[in-house]
Amino acid sequence: MSADIIDGKAFAASIRDRVAAATGNLKEEFGLTPGLAVVLVGEDPASQVYTRSKERMATAAGMASFEHRLAEETTERELLGLIDNLNADPEVHGILVQLPLPPHLDSALVINAIDPNKDVDGFHISNAGRLATGQTSMVPCTPLGCLLLLKDRIGDLSGKHAVVVGRSNIVGKPMASLLLGANATVSIAHSRTADLAGLCRQADILVAAVGRPGMIEGDWIKPGATVIDVGINRLPSETEGGKDRLVGDVDFAAAKEVAGAITPVPGGVGPMTIACLLANTVVAAARINGLPEPDELTV
Ligand SMILES: NC(=O)C1=CN([C@@H]2O[C@H](COP(=O)(O)OP(=O)(O)OC[C@H]3O[C@@H](n4cnc5c(N)ncnc54)[C@H](OP(=O)(O)O)[C@@H]3O)[C@@H](O)[C@H]2O)C=CC1
Numbered sequence: 001m002s003a004d005i006i007d008g009k010a011f012a013a014s015i016r017d018r019v020a021a022a023t024g025n026l027k028e029e030f031g032l033t034p035g036l037a038v039v040l041v042g043e044d045p046a047s048q049v050y051t052r053s054k055e056r057m058a059t060a061a062g063m064a065s066f067e068h069r070l071a072e073e074t075t076e077r078e079l080l081g082l083i084d085n086l087n088a089d090p091e092v093h094g095i096l097v098q099l100p101l102p103p104h105l106d107s108a109l110v111i112n113a114i115d116p117n118k119d120v121d122g123f124h125i126s127n128a129g130r131l132a133t134g135q136t137s138m139v140p141c142t143p144l145g146c147l148l149l150l151k152d153r154i155g156d157l158s159g160k161h162a163v164v165v166g167r168s169n170i171v172g173k174p175m176a177s178l179l180l181g182a183n184a185t186v187s188i189a190h191s192r193t194a195d196l197a198g199l200c201r202q203a204d205i206l207v208a209a210v211g212r213p214g215m216i217e218g219d220w221i222k223p224g225a226t227v228i229d230v231g232i233n234r235l236p237s238e239t240e241g242g243k244d245r246l247v248g249d250v251d252f253a254a255a256k257e258v259a260g261a262i263t264p265v266p267g268g269v270g271p272m273t274i275a276c277l278l279a280n281t282v283v284a285a286a287r288i289n290g291l292p293e294p295d296e297l298t299v
């Protein structure tokens, strides 16, 4: 038996259609164009790819997109100055500072300088605290995308055992909070977890957010489980001069023989992240202007 492949790319396209419809309504009814500002510091090629596709998709959905590319040597003062300007700019409703930042910049300080109402990544300490205490405001895009895929596949998550491998502030922890909020029983695993394979084998839902290519092996998966692979790992091409290959944290070929359903890489969680970013931006634009949240985006 081979697992169903969860089509994140198609699901993301349907979310972007709803974002475009909601954007069209905000424009027509209120003359409001949702705007997303993306800030990229430095020259990291992978970050440049993501930044470009975020901007392209924002524009395609009818939103305004503002790009700020800063040199690697940018000082904290300069970056904080830009954030102050974006916080004050009425055309900007979402601010995303691409991570990781160069090491001389304090990312917590920078993220917490963003107006929490414009923090479409959901990384500001006040949004993290709200999520953890059940007062949801802006929800981090990658975990939100994973939750939407899980609900679409499984329906009610009550009582399911979800194992999240990874405890970062941007993926693992908010993922665990969302699953807990959906009444799953949640285990969070990390580099010090004893018997990771044994824990994973108990998972009805397995979310891998580690950053190690193919680390989750086929026989770590409970037969029939739903596997969400967040990992984006770039491996050099096997042929000389070829393009890099993208692989997840799960050994896909082995896992798909055991799992009930699994997300591929590429085409799984990645596109959902960007679709959720656009959805968050439209929601932010409505909230900031005291308008009701668009019906199209209510899930
Ligand atoms: N699809 C998408 O849209 C996105 C994909 N990603 C991808 O997701 C992955 C994770 O990202 P991120 O959370 O930022 O990564 P981090 O490096 O911040 O966190 C990785 C986590 O994995 C844990 N870990 C590392 N090694 C092991 C191990 N051998 N066994 C168990 N746990 C381990 C770490 O544990 P410890 O805390 O103990 O060190 C840590 O909690 C990356 O591949 C990243 O590229 C990220 C964001 C968005």
Ligand SMILES: Nc1nc(=O)c2c([nH]1)NC[C@@H]1CN(c3ccc(C(=O)N[C@@H](CCC(=O)O)C(=O)O)cc3)C=[N+]21
Pocket (backbone or CB within 6 Å): 049, 050, 096, 097, 098, 099, 100, 121, 141, 142, 232, 246, 265, 266, 267, 268, 269, 270, 271, 273, 274
């Ligand atoms: N402030 C901030 N917010 C982020 O959301 C953020 C970030 N920093 N830093 C980097 C990570 C990574 N990330 C991805 C987004 C989309 C794809 C994506 O669309 N991937 C495609 C493939 C793209 C390709 O071919 O390279 C896919 O999986 O199908 C991947 C990864 C967002 N991140």
